[in-house]
Amino acid sequence: MSPLEPEKSNPWVKQIEDAIASNSALREGLHDNEAMPLIDWGAERAQQIGQRMAAQATVAPDSEEVAETAYTLGRLMTRITWVVVYRNKKDAAWLTRTFNTINQLSQELYGPDAATLSEAEIADWIATHSQFSNGELVKQLIEQGASAKLLARLLGERVLQVAGLPEREICIPSYDQLSALSLAAAGAYPYDSFAKFRLR
Numbered sequence: 001m002s003p004l005e006p007e008k009s010n011p012w013v014k015q016i017e018d019a020i021a022s023n024s025a026l027r028e029g030l031h032d033n034e035a036m037p038l039i040d041w042g043a044e045r046a047q048q049i050g051q052r053m054a055a056q057a058t059v060a061p062d063s064e065e066v067a068e069t070a071y072t073l074g075r076l077m078t079r080i081t082w083v084v085v086y087r088n089k090k091d092a093a094w095l096t097r098t099f100n101t102i103n104q105l106s107q108e109l110y111g112p113d114a115a116t117l118s119e120a121e122i123a124d125w126i127a128t129h130s131q132f133s134n135g136e137l138v139k140q141l142i143e144q145g146a147s148a149k150l151l152a153r154l155l156g157e158r159v160l161q162v163a164g165l166p167e168r169e170i171c172i173p174s175y176d177q178l179s180a181l182s183l184a185a186a187g188a189y190p191y192d193s194f195a196k197f198r199l200r
Contacts, residue, residue, distance in 0.1 A: 012066045013050030017043055019070035026077045029085035034135040041142040042077050049073070049109065069109070076105040084137045087129050095126050117144060 020026065020042045027035035049069060079102050083095055090098075103116035117125070121144075129137060 012053055013047050015063065015066045016046035016049060016070040016073060019067070019074055020046060020077070023074045023078070026074060026081060028081065030081060030134060030138070034084075034133075034138055035081075037135075038077060038080060038138050038142060042073060045073055045109075046070075072105055072108050076102060076109065079105065080138065080141050084134050084141070087126075087137075092126050096122055099125070115144065 020039070026042065027039065030038070053066075079098050083098050083102070087095065099117055099122045103114075106114040106116055132140070
């Protein structure tokens with residue numbers, strides 16, 4: 001059987017989006033302007049995951065499977081909020097454990113090759129977070145891993161061919177560009193639509 005048509009993933013996307021919208025813990029402790037990039041990021045992940053389900057499935061997942069995926073995404077987003085909101089109230093051990101949970105949840109959603117924070121990156125974040133506002137830290141965390149290495153994992157060898165540049169010359173893309181490329185990797189857009197895409 002062939003994969004399900006992408007448009008049939010819409011009910012799954014809506015189920016995940018609704019779970020995010022109804023979870024107040026995702027933004028607890030953040031001001032609206034600080035939380036909105038995270039909420040937007042979560043909505044984009046919901047679309048990406050739903051499109052991936054459509055591309056990979058020959059049988060539609062049941063609502064329990066989709067609900068479990070939504071729950072995992074919600075836990076991931078909540079813990080991003082936690083490390084930002086509680087960074088000055090919790091010790092380094094708690095922050096490290098929470099970052100490890102973030103890594104684990106990312107892998108549950110995207111597999112073992114998901115972008116994760118290394119021990120050194122976690123330690124650096126803990127040592128330097130006081131230099132940044134809550135809003136800045138939220139954006140840093142949802143954009144973390146936006147490197148040529150991550151993009152190569154998202155799109156395989158195609159990302160280097162699309163860019164037309166050797167890997168060392170690929171610039172880190174903007175958040176909007178990374179989101180678009182992530183959706184392309186999930187099958188939401190055809191790769192050909194990025195034939196002239198330049199990473200900047």
